[in-house]
Amino acid sequence: MSEDTKSPRRRIGGSGARMRDVAQRAGVSPMTVSRALNTPDRVSPEMRDRVERAVKEIGYLPNHLASSLSSNRSTTIGLIVPSIDNSIYTQTIKGLSDTIRRSGFQLMISECGYDPAEEEELIASLLTHRVSGLVLHNTAHTAQAEAMIRQSGAPVVENGNLPEKPVDMAVSYSNQAAAYAMTMHLGRLGYRKIAFASLAALNNDRSRSRIAGYLEALEALGQEPDPRLIIETGRGLAAGAEAVARIVQGVPEADALFCAGDVLAAGALFECQRRGWPVPGRIAIASFDDVELLRHVTPAVTTLRLPRYDIGERSAQMLLSRIIDGADHLRGSVVDLKFEIIQRESA
Amino acid sequence: MSEDTKSPRRRIGGSGARMRDVAQRAGVSPMTVSRALNTPDRVSPEMRDRVERAVKEIGYLPNHLASSLSSNRSTTIGLIVPSIDNSIYTQTIKGLSDTIRRSGFQLMISECGYDPAEEEELIASLLTHRVSGLVLHNTAHTAQAEAMIRQSGAPVVENGNLPEKPVDMAVSYSNQAAAYAMTMHLGRLGYRKIAFASLAALNNDRSRSRIAGYLEALEALGQEPDPRLIIETGRGLAAGAEAVARIVQGVPEADALFCAGDVLAAGALFECQRRGWPVPGRIAIASFDDVELLRHVTPAVTTLRLPRYDIGERSAQMLLSRIIDGADHLRGSVVDLKFEIIQRESA
DNA sequence: GCAAAGCTTGTTAGCGCTACCTTGAGCGGC
DNA sequence: GCCGCTCAAGGTAGCGCTAACAAGCTTTGC
Incomplete structure (x- = not known):
């Protein structure tokens, strides 16, 4: 029982349980809860059970903001497309979304309307949200945008064309x-x-x-x-x-x-x-x-x-490799996914 | 000059400047920088200038993770649609996106494929990322999903239909x-x-x-x-x-x-x-x-x-009112945006 | 002329997590 | 039986920011 957690600061509206609440309930330290949830093979099976049970009992939802801040790793990918309501992008978005979801990542999507200045602003905003990777449809960017990307160190995939010199990586057809x-x-x-x-x-x-x-x-x-x-x-x-x-x-x-x-x-x-x-x-x-x-x-x-879906899928795979496995050899790669002529009746 | 900030912990790969670096450069306290950036009318014009200049000089990008964690307010909205590559949703997404962007919010989009269990999982994931509001296309949810939403306290708009009893708010046509x-x-x-x-x-x-x-x-x-x-x-x-x-x-x-x-x-x-x-x-x-x-x-x-774009726009407005202005009177509202018959040649 | 009030800036103590280090238990080798 | 080793768990100290309070200064009212 005990409600004696001293909290000299807010804790507003039902924001939910914290890791320390889970720890208390399971009778372990917060650190053990963290390990049980993030690296389950580094705690004893018995502890894992205890923690899992406590998590369910109090309906604990981890706070990704805190974990990302502390670990300096986030689980969001940023995407900027010229236009959200254009059918040619939705397949690529789906490829991206399907793939990153399997690794527990979320997608932040913005629309730049074919305008490099807008794109720059959105890149800044996404970096501000500490996305761990970026997907850009444009292959031309403002100098300022490229500088921010470089300074952030986040991996980037460009998608709309095969660039001569990619900012980082590129996946497209020609x-x-x-x-x-x-x-x-x-x-x-x-x-x-x-x-x-x-x-x-x-x-x-x-x-x-x-x-x-x-x-x-x-x-x-x-x-x-x-x-x-x-x-x-x-x-x-x-x-x-x-x-x-x-x-x-x-x-x-x-x-x-x-x-x-x-x-x-x-x-x-x-x-x-x-x-x-x-x-x-x-x-x-x-x-x-x-x-x-x-x-x-x-x-x-x-x-x-055109390999629209594959472009999204491959882009996601490359970003995840960079983010999770630190696959630095991918830096600079330009992947050409080709295309195919479909002969039908109109010509 | 001085590089004497003791940092007994990482600071990896070019993650960029911190607020304290801006503060140092401008010769003020970090708190003043925070105020100059977030509530500019609460600092003197002179300070505002000094801070703005320092921000530009070192290319500072604020860390939204940290600010959200500290202030318990985030600037992301979560959206779950049945299918990303369905043209009928893209207009609503655009309405949402356009509107929240004007307030500096970002959109996290996921796809649940018409499956309530998937939806539940995605709601959990988005809450984990501490979105400050949710837009759901479905109007039927698992009990667990509704419980999580309620516990989180985040405002929610349902979009696909006019529900009898909305989880929170609803914007749709019938x-x-x-x-x-x-x-x-x-x-x-x-x-x-x-x-x-x-x-x-x-x-x-x-x-x-x-x-x-x-x-x-x-x-x-x-x-x-x-x-x-x-x-x-x-x-x-x-x-x-x-x-x-x-x-x-x-x-x-x-x-x-x-x-x-x-x-x-x-x-x-x-x-x-x-x-x-x-x-x-x-x-x-x-x-x-x-x-x-x-x-x-x-x-x-x-x-x-059907008012697809308007649904997105209105949903965003209502969420933002709740988040920014705490407009609690909106709780429970169901907005019917109507529709119109377009008589053409096929019937 | 002085208290009350306002305004701007600074100080302190966290937000909820995890990196890093330490502790202590278990265990095999000689 | 003592040394080193491994492994699981805990303690401590931040990640980068802001809430809350405090301090110094000016303004206002009578």
């Missing part, structure tokens, strides 16, 4: 190689006027890489690049529809449209359906991301299968 | 009222054999509420409920396609299909397109969620606009 491969594929299928619809390249190195891959392929195919065939659009299905309209108006003889995004491709296809144009009869459509939607529309869309 | 409204709408449009495709009702009170609303409307319309018109399907576009097939095979005279989910509706529509069936000529289709996709397909789909 946007340039993927765009090159699909453009070549369209060329080999016989298309002679291949248009390219892309998101704005500003602040988006993925977009820039994709355009570069497209141009590289045109050259390899011996096709003259035509600025009227390259258009930048906004986001959303409406942007895809607009892309079709602009291309066909500017270059009526265009026979294929390669959309650098699943949503754009779907929007383009729907616009063709609306106009009653046969695809690929009037114009072929190819996409960049294999989302479920593109498999089920009519015609099913030729696209690239 | 699934039953929405399903009722759409079914009535279809009835008034003249459809006489309205089928209903739903996700599995097991462990999913949202699905159960929707079926209840559908049945209630049939009764109000004087239509006989027909078990062959109610089908449970899996997730994904393929499930929507399958729903059409099953309904039309079982009840060829069915003239409308109300899908309790945007993905199901899209799948159903694509299947009709594939079969060359006019919609709504052969069968009308209505959906539950107004996602961008349903606006852009042909025909555009009649659906319900």
Whole structure:
């Protein structure tokens, strides 16, 4: 019994039991409770039982803030994506989430909206919360952001592209190689006027890489690049529809449209359906991301299968290796998870 | 100058500067630094400047673990959703994220996969991380989960449905009222054999509420409920396609299909397109969620606009009021954010 | 002119844990 | 029977920050 724990400071609203309460209940020292919970093989089985029973009886939930502060190790991973409500990131998030959860880690997710200054602010905030690792979708950062990362010593994985010189580690596919491969594929299928619809390249190195891959392929195919065939659009299905309209108006003889995004491709296809144009009869459509939607529309869309889930999973594995096993040899590694062309009906 | 801070314990890998380093640099006490950063109006402007300068000079990032531990207040909100890669949650997540970020909070997101036992485990984990508030999509929880929540004292918002008796607070629309409204709408449009495709009702009170609303409307319309018109399907576009097939095979005279989910509706529509069936000529289709996709397909789909973003935003506001302002009068409140029928071409 | 009140800064003692060191028991070897 | 060894448990001292109080100073009221 005894309630004589002197507490000259707050202990507000039902914040729950402390380790010392468990210790008292089990008749052992707090240190033994700590060991029983964190390194069970370093206490006798009998003690382990006693402690476990006491934990259950008083409904003890350990305080990770205190344990992280004391041990200088945390069990949270920070993630910054350009946009939370974009389907292409959710698969990667799921891969990350599934993997870190198995090691008892939690995910802190923030959204930077394609803005490096926002990203910098969020990195600061996450480091302030002492995340033990970071996942960034961007591969371009402010100098200040890189400095903070370096100073913090936290391992980092970059995800959106294969960077020349990663801040720390990177896991991705090559946007340039993927765009090159699909453009070549369209060329080999016989298309002679291949248009390219892309998101704005500003602040988006993925977009820039994709355009570069497209141009590289045109050259390899011996096709003259035509600025009227390259258009930048906004986001959303409406942007895809607009892309079709602009291309066909500017270059009526265009026979294929390669959309650098699943949503754009779907929007383009729907616009063709609306106009009653046969695809690929009037114009072929190819996409960049294999989302479920593109498999089920009519015609099913030729696209690239990108390893979105695997990127998350692998990123998590590498971070955990660094954090838990101190796998320093991973520093500097850039993992290319490749991609695959999925040939369907639309091209 | 001076490096004489006695440190009889670690201080490993570049973990960065501490508040006392800032204090030393600025020539003030650590307490003044704390006040300058957290309650700037309680220090003189001159001190504020000195401290701010010192912070910048040494690149100080406060340690939220320590500050939370000491103050017994944290700046993280926990969120548990059934599935991270489901588009209907991402809008709510965005609403939450946008709102809490303005108050400097971070979001910890986990996925429970429609399983209450998983949810319980995740609630424990988040409480262990001392989140200062919780957002749950489920409105049904294990007894153990509710006990932990109560013991922790953390404010909670439930999101997926309007519960009879919320654990704490709830923000949602009524699934039953929405399903009722759409079914009535279809009835008034003249459809006489309205089928209903739903996700599995097991462990999913949202699905159960929707079926209840559908049945209630049939009764109000004087239509006989027909078990062959109610089908449970899996997730994904393929499930929507399958729903059409099953309904039309079982009840060829069915003239409308109300899908309790945007993905199901899209799948159903694509299947009709594939079969060359006019919609709504052969069968009308209505959906539950107004996602961008349903606006852009042909025909555009009649659906319900649900306040997904607002739910996140409002949930965040209520949590923050409770956490920051101690707004105890919010305890027990259930906020109904309503919905809207969007009449388009498919029904 | 002096007490009461306000304002700014400093001092002390923890928040709930764990690193590190110590203690003491058990045990085999010669 | 004593030395060294291992192993389990405990004691102590922080991790980096802030609550609570105290101290020094200025302001205010009458």
